[in-house]
Amino acid sequence: MTALPRQGDGFAGRADDVYESLIRAHQSLSDEESAALNARLVLILAHEVGDPEVLAQAIALARRSLRLDGAEPAQP
Amino acid sequence: MTSHPRFAHTPLPEAGRRRPVVVIGAGPVGLTCAIDLATRGVPVVVLDDDDTVATGSRAICWAKRTLEIWDRLGVGSRMVEKGVTWSVGRVFHGDQELYRFDLLPESGHRRPAFVNLQQYYVEEYLIARAADFPDLISLRWKHEVAGLTQSAEGVRLDVATPDGAYVLDAEWVLAADGARSPTRTRMGLPFPGQRFEERFLIADVRMKADFPTERLFWFEPTFHAGQSALLHRQPDDVFRIDFQLGPEADPDLERTPERVMPRVRAVVGEDTPVTLEWCSVYSFRCARLERFVHGRVVFVGDSAHVVSPFGARGGNGGIQDADNLCWKLALVLAGEAPESLIATYDEERGRGADENILNSSRTTNFMTPKTKAERHLRDGVLDLAAEAPFARALLNAGRLSRPCSLAGLSLQTPDPVPQAAGPRPGDPCVDAPVVDAAGQAGWLLDRLGGPFTLLVFAGPEAPDLGRLPGLVPGLRCVVVAGRPMTVPGAEVLRDAEGVAGLRYGAQPGSGPAYLIRPDAHVAARFAEVDAEQVAEALARASGRSGTAVQEAA
Numbered sequence: 001m002t003a004l005p006r007q008g009d010g011f012a013g014r015a016d017d018v019y020e021s022l023i024r025a026h027q028s029l030s031d032e033e034s035a036a037l038n039a040r041l042v043l044i045l046a047h048e049v050g051d052p053e054v055l056a057q058a059i060a061l062a063r064r065s066l067r068l069d070g071a072e073p074a075q076p
Numbered sequence: 077m078t079s080h081p082r083f084a085h086t087p088l089p090e091a092g093r094r095r096p097v098v099v100i101g102a103g104p105v106g107l108t109c110a111i112d113l114a115t116r117g118v119p120v121v122v123l124d125d126d127d128t129v130a131t132g133s134r135a136i137c138w139a140k141r142t143l144e145i146w147d148r149l150g151v152g153s154r155m156v157e158k159g160v161t162w163s164v165g166r167v168f169h170g171d172q173e174l175y176r177f178d179l180l181p182e183s184g185h186r187r188p189a190f191v192n193l194q195q196y197y198v199e200e201y202l203i204a205r206a207a208d209f210p211d212l213i214s215l216r217w218k219h220e221v222a223g224l225t226q227s228a229e230g231v232r233l234d235v236a237t238p239d240g241a242y243v244l245d246a247e248w249v250l251a252a253d254g255a256r257s258p259t260r261t262r263m264g265l266p267f268p269g270q271r272f273e274e275r276f277l278i279a280d281v282r283m284k285a286d287f288p289t290e291r292l293f294w295f296e297p298t299f300h301a302g303q304s305a306l307l308h309r310q311p312d313d314v315f316r317i318d319f320q321l322g323p324e325a326d327p328d329l330e331r332t333p334e335r336v337m338p339r340v341r342a343v344v345g346e347d348t349p350v351t352l353e354w355c356s357v358y359s360f361r362c363a364r365l366e367r368f369v370h371g372r373v374v375f376v377g378d379s380a381h382v383v384s385p386f387g388a389r390g391g392n393g394g395i396q397d398a399d400n401l402c403w404k405l406a407l408v409l410a411g412e413a414p415e416s417l418i419a420t421y422d423e424e425r426g427r428g429a430d431e432n433i434l435n436s437s438r439t440t441n442f443m444t445p446k447t448k449a450e451r452h453l454r455d456g457v458l459d460l461a462a463e464a465p466f467a468r469a470l471l472n473a474g475r476l477s478r479p480c481s482l483a484g485l486s487l488q489t490p491d492p493v494p495q496a497a498g499p500r501p502g503d504p505c506v507d508a509p510v511v512d513a514a515g516q517a518g519w520l521l522d523r524l525g526g527p528f529t530l531l532v533f534a535g536p537e538a539p540d541l542g543r544l545p546g547l548v549p550g551l552r553c554v555v556v557a558g559r560p561m562t563v564p565g566a567e568v569l570r571d572a573e574g575v576a577g578l579r580y581g582a583q584p585g586s587g588p589a590y591l592i593r594p595d596a597h598v599a600a601r602f603a604e605v606d607a608e609q610v611a612e613a614l615a616r617a618s619g620r621s622g623t624a625v626q627e628a629a
Binding site: 006007008009010011015016018019020022023026029031034038061062064065066067 | 435438441442447448449450452453456457459460462463464465466469470472475
């Protein structure tokens with residue numbers, strides 16, 4: 001069985017708190033520092049996820065949503 | 077433009093004795109206060125420096141809880157009959173629909189999630205309702221407060237009228253004089269908060285159009301170069317369109333019809349006949365007074381706290397202020413509660429204001445990313461939301477007004493043992509269909525609110541209220557039962573559909589009991605009726621015992 005990214009509300013009703021904490025994490029950082037912070041966050045959260053299958057699907061979703069030229073647009 | 081009624085200015089009153097309550101400002105909040113107090117037998121003078129209702133539609137989205145409060149005051153039906161009922165919102169990114177949400181997906185409620193109704197209609201209906209209390213409500217047009225001094229006995233107001241000035245003494249003054257509150261300024265009270273630079277244009281237009289009766293919100297709309305747009309239907313074929321303009325927009329230029337109409341045309345098309353009813357360019361701040369109670373002057377509504385319009389938390393928050401304050405004031409004036417009860421208005425509505433400010437600030441931050449990092453996060457949420465449900469939870473196009481829970485605050489009695497089902501102490505009561513003893517179908521909320529009420533869910537046998545009438549004389553009792561029964565000293569409502577029992581966590585065989593506050597929030601709940609426990613909870617909920625909050629004055 002292939003592992004799936006989390007379904008349902010993984011934020012347990014606290015999505016707005018989560019979003020605010022992400023915004024706050026970037027306060028007073030330059031664009032370069034923000035990008036560096038994001039890279040570190042991705043590494044930490046990838047470790048929290050752990051499962052390479054789930055991570056691969058997350059990466060695929062993220063790439064799809066970028067709508068790069070030549071790539072298929074995200075489908076609902 | 078819609079023509080509004082003008083009211084004859086009120087002649088100079090004769091000098092009278094000290095008034096129990098004077099309300100400054102005849103807007104939706106001030107008028108709701110006056111009517112609420114009048115229903116409790118408290119005489120009120122309302123002073124307004126103008127002689128008509130609101131110019132322009134201003135506040136238009138009135139939430140379920142507000143409608144329920146107005147039901148209690150006998151004016152809810154008129155608002156709902158005229159208003160446009162809606163519960164669905166849809167969110168778009170460009171021309172792609174990301175998702176739709178339903179704010180009231182279940183039936184069995186008297187009132188919908190929202191009605192849209194122009195503020196001038198709301199004020200007109202409240203003024204008409206106030207006229208039903210000619211002996212209690214004195215509404216004085218063109219009476220402007222020019223001075224305010226406090227003493228141990230109360231507040232002295234200097235009032236200016238077209239016929240000259242007079243002095244008005246009050247035990248309590250409610251400052252309902254709006255976001256720019258002259259009372260707040262007069263008393264030198266700071267109003268700290270966060271100002272947002274972003275400018276928005278509101279255009280209220282009249283047209284025959286087939287937009288659905290839903291809240292439509294666009295991020296990066298195709299018809300408008302700005303960041304977002306919002307559309308609401310109002311009565312009389314009036315639509316509100318709210319355009320985000322950016323921080324650089326020139327307010328004087330942007331409110332000219334030459335600038336407004338092309339923006340409107342881009343939404344509605346070239347062929348739809350459309351006229352501009354009202355428009356306004358605004359920016360806003362989220363701010364609040366540190367304390368809402370200053371001696372005998374109490375701030376309600378926008379004078380106490382302001383928020384962004386996204387979420388409809390300004391007007392609805394203000395009506396909840398009125399709902400929270402007036403029963404307390406009536407008890408204090410009647411000598412049935414200590415003056416310290418008024419401090420719990422500050423405690424409870426302070427929580428409401430903080431909640432509204434938090435939600436409204438977050439929406440604004442989502443709509444106006446200020447750095448590249450914020451912009452990447454916001455755009456990431458928008459792009460992911462079409463495919464990934466989790467991102468829809470992060471997407472913030474407005475967190476619409478919900479009643480504030482007062483759980484854990486001074487007046488509420490905590491559960492002795494935790495209970496999972498039903499509203500918690502502090503939560504607002506939920507509605508449910510019921511049938512009265514005469515067989516008439518009605519609503520549970522119509523039987524709650526007003527005075528303190530003990531709401532008992534009956535098991536198979538009629539509940540024994542025991543020593544309750546002796547220990548707590550005059551406490552209204554409402555019994556909800558699955559079958560017809562008679563309970564001495566109580567009104568019995570039949571839970572014909574079983575919805576009330578379900579919503580209040582009643583189990584077959586035994587029913588819980590709830591002590592309901594006059595504003596229809598739960599003060600305490602009990603596994604079964606115990607007269608001593610009810611009496612204790614009632615004393616605490618009316619400020620006569622329990623954890624006292626710090627004196628606000």
